[in-house]
Amino acid sequence: xxxPTDERPFTHKLKGVSPTGEQNxxxxxxxxxxxxxxxxxxxxxxxxxLENVKLSLKEKEKLNETLGEDTTNSLIQDLxxxxxxxxKKYKSHYAxxxxxxxxxxxxxxxxxxxxxx
Numbered sequence: 134x135x136x137p138t139d140e141r142p143f144t145h146k147l148k149g150v151s152p153t154g155e156q157n158x159x160x161x162x163x164x165x166x167x168x169x170x171x172x173x174x175x176x177x178x179x180x181x182x183l184e185n186v187k188l189s190l191k192e193k194e195k196l197n198e199t200l201g202e203d204t205t206n207s208l209i210q211d212l213x214x215x216x217x218x219x220x221k222k223y224k225s226h227y228a229x230x231x232x233x234x235x236x237x238x239x240x241x242x243x244x245x246x247x248x249x250x
Contacts (some may be wrong), residue, residue, distance in 0.1 A: 181213025193225040200234050207231055 178193055180186045188196070188210050196205040208230050215221070225228045 180209050183213045183217050184212060185216050186213050187232075188227055188230075196227070196230060199231075200225050204234065205230070 176190050177185060178188050178190060180188060180193070186208075193205070196208075200208070211233070212230060216223075
């Protein structure tokens with residue numbers, strides 16, 4: 134057992150409702166003994182001008198590697214404004230951004246093909 138004076142954080146598994154609303158899932162949380170604050174183990178970033186695009190640090194890094202930083206930031210801004218203006222909700226903002234990038238690439242390729250004909 135960890136004493137209150139121990140400075141290292143400890144992990145505790147809970148059963149119940151996860152932050153995403155899933156029931157009976159195991160949620161791992163870390164208790165920071167210095168501030169007594171419970172935080173999820175997975176670090177999420179809230180991005181975009183309106184800070185409503187939720188990505189993990191790993192997802193953000195993958196998008197930057199795959200699409201480039203400028204394209205990623207542009208798509209995040211587009212999604213941020215789209216979410217705010219329409220009120221839509223997505224299960225995965227990461228998957229949505231990848232899908233939007235794929236669609237934009239297809240549209241550019243289709244336009245260039247029609248111009249060549």
